[in-house]
Amino acid sequence: xxxxxxxxxxxxxxxxxxxxxxxxxxxxxxxxxxxxxxxxxxxxxxxxxxxxxxxxxxxxxxxxxxxxxxxxxxxxxxxxxxxxxxxxxxxxxxxxxxxxxxxxxxxxxxxxxxxxxxxxxxxxxxxxxxxxxxxxxxxxxxxxxxxxxxxxxxxxxxxxxxxxxxxxxxxxxxxxxxxxxxxxxxxxxxxxxxxxxx
Numbered sequence: 453x454x455x456x457x458x459x460x461x462x463x464x465x466x467x468x469x470x471x472x473x474x475x476x477x478x479x480x481x482x483x484x485x486x487x488x489x490x491x492x493x494x495x496x497x498x499x500x501x502x503x504x505x506x507x508x509x510x511x512x513x514x515x516x517x518x519x520x521x522x523x524x525x526x527x528x529x530x531x532x533x534x535x536x537x538x539x540x541x542x543x544x545x546x547x548x549x550x551x552x553x554x555x556x557x558x559x560x561x562x563x564x565x566x567x568x569x570x571x572x573x574x575x576x577x578x579x580x581x582x583x584x585x586x587x588x589x590x591x592x593x594x595x596x597x598x599x600x601x602x603x604x605x606x607x608x609x610x611x612x613x614x615x616x617x618x619x620x621x622x623x624x625x626x627x628x629x630x631x632x633x634x635x636x637x638x639x640x641x642x643x644x645x646x647x648x649x650x
Contacts, residue, residue: 478597479504479523483536486519486575486613487527491548491602498550498600500524501609511609514543516574519611526597535617538589540600541575542610546583549604555597562587565604575611590617 479500481487490509491498501511501521511521529536540562542548546569550562567583578584591614600612 478526478528481522481527481529481614482520483529483614483616484619486514486517486611487522488513488519488609488611489522489525489600490609491550491600491605492607494602494605496601497525498602498610509609512573514573514575514611516572517576519575525599527599528595528597529614530595531591531593531614532616532618533593535593536591536596537615537617538591538598538612539579539615540587540589540610540612541578542585543571543573543575543578544608545570545606546581546585547604547606548602548608548610549585550587550600550610551603552587552589553599553601554591556599559589559591560587561603575613578611 488501488511489498490501490505490511492509499505499508500523502508504521504523507524513519513521538552540550540552542550542562542565546565546567549565552559552562562585565583565585569581569583571578571581571584579586598612
């Protein structure tokens with residue numbers, strides 16, 4: 453009998469070790485919704501927001517654009533056949549910067565912050581606020597498991613959103629460039645007509 457209890461304890465120990473090696477309950481996120489996460493010091497991975505993530509800090513919800521609090525990281529989703537676009541936006545005070553990971557592999561950094569601009573709690577205007585860090589990442593079709601780590605941090609909360617690549621609306625700066633390009637193309641024949649001798 454002593455022999456079997458030894459193997460039972462060993463088996464239970466192996467099961468506990470395997471359970472510890474698995475990631476904590478990952479959070480499945482919907483596409484097309486701004487998601488809020490919390491972060492502290494540089495180098496420490498971001499968390500979700502309490503109460504959805506009970507081990508995290510409390511977050512202040514955006515008073516502008518509708519958003520949801522994230523549960524525990526990693527944050528998982530499946531990109532459709534045309535891929536997905538991940539947009540990350542710092543909020544409140546400029547000065548934070550993030551490294552984004554997919555299945556633990558870095559896919560890049562958000563933009564370099566500068567100045568001391570305060571853009572508020574809404575991720576949409578913060579995307580275009582001067583000096584506030586943001587980033588856009590194209591992700592291929594299939595499963596993804598995101599985590600985010602601040603590389604420069606004052607602590608606080610920030611947002612990300614995942615959109616199907618075919619559904620996402622261009623950022624305001626992209627729209628402005630497209631409009632300027634169209635004006636240039638339309639003005640070109642007009643200039644040629646004016647340059648012709650009469």
